[in-house]
Amino acid sequence: AAPPPSGPGEPAAPPPPLQYSLLLQHLVGDKRQPRVWDPAVFGGIPCPPKSEEQKMVERVMESCPFKAALACVGGFVLGGAFGIFTAGIDTNVGFDPKDPYRTPTAKEVLKDMGQRGISYAKNFAIVGAMFSCTECVVESYRGKSDWKNSVISGCITGGAIGFRAGLKAGVIGCGGFAAFSAAVDYYLR
Numbered sequence: 665a666a667p668p669p670s671g672p673g674e675p676a677a678p679p680p681p682l683q684y685s686l687l688l689q690h691l692v693g694d695k696r697q698p699r700v701w702d703p704a705v706f707g708g709i710p711c712p713p714k715s716e717e718q719k720m721v722e723r724v725m726e727s728c729p730f731k732a733a734l735a736c737v738g739g740f741v742l743g744g745a746f747g748i749f750t751a752g753i754d755t756n757v758g759f760d761p762k763d764p765y766r767t768p769t770a771k772e773v774l775k776d777m778g779q780r781g782i783s784y785a786k787n788f789a790i791v792g793a794m795f796s797c798t799e800c801v802v803e804s805y806r807g808k809s810d811w812k813n814s815v816i817s818g819c820i821t822g823g824a825i826g827f828r829a830g831l832k833a834g835v836i837g838c839g840g841f842a843a844f845s846a847a848v849d850y851y852l853r
Contacts, residue, residue, distance in 0.1 A: 728800035735796030736789045743788025747781035795821045795845075811849045818845030 689695045714722075724730055751757050757776045760766055799817035803809055819842040826837020 728797055728804065731800050732793045732797035736793035739788035739790070739792025740785045742792075744781045744785035746788070747784030748777050750784070751777040751780040791821065791825065794824065811846060811853065814845040814849040815842045818842040 757768070757773050757780075759768065795817055798820045799813050802816050802820075803813045806813065819838040822841025823834045823838035825841075827834030
C-alpha cells in the first residue's frame with residue numbers, strides 16, 4: 665500500500681529505497697546481535713543445566729565397556745530365548761538313537777531345552793559383546809558415527825569367529841558378518 669498523500673493536492677512522496685547492504689549487516693554482518701537460545705521460544709520444554717552426576721552417568725553409559733556389557737546381557741537373553749524356541753520346535757529333542765520308538769519324557773525334553781538355551785545364550789552373548797566393543801572402538805578411533813563403523817566391526821567380529829576354523833573360514837566370516845551388519849545398519853538408519 666502506498667503512503668497517503670501529505671496534503672490535499674500534493675503527490676505522494678516515494679518511499680525511501682531499501683538499502684540491502686544495511687539489511688545484510690543486521691542479518692549476517694557486524695551489527696548482527698546473537699540470540700540466546702531458549703527452548704521455550706521454539707515451543708520446547710526448558711530444562712535446567714546438567715549436574716556433574718548426570719554428566720558422569722552419561723559418560724559411563726557412552727563408554728565402550730558399558731556398551732559391551734549391555735550387548736552381552738542382551739545377547740544372553742535373546743540367545744536363551746532363541747535356543748529354547750528352537751529346541752521346542754526340534755523333533756529330535758530328547759531322541760535316543762538306541763531306541764528310536766521311545767517317547768522322551770517331559771523331564772528329558774526340558775533338560776535338552778535348557779541345555780540348548782544356555783548354549784545359544786552364551787554364544788549370542790559373546791558375539792554381541794565382541795561386535796559392540798569393536799564397533800565402539802572403531803567409532804572412537806574414526807571419530808564418526810556412520811555405516812562404515814558397523815561394517816568394519818562386523819568384518820572384525822566375523823573374521824575372529826571364523827578364523828578358529830581356518831583362514832578361509834575367517835575371510836568368509838568377515839565378509840558375511842560385514843554384509844549382514846551393513847544390511848541391518850541400512851534398515852535401522
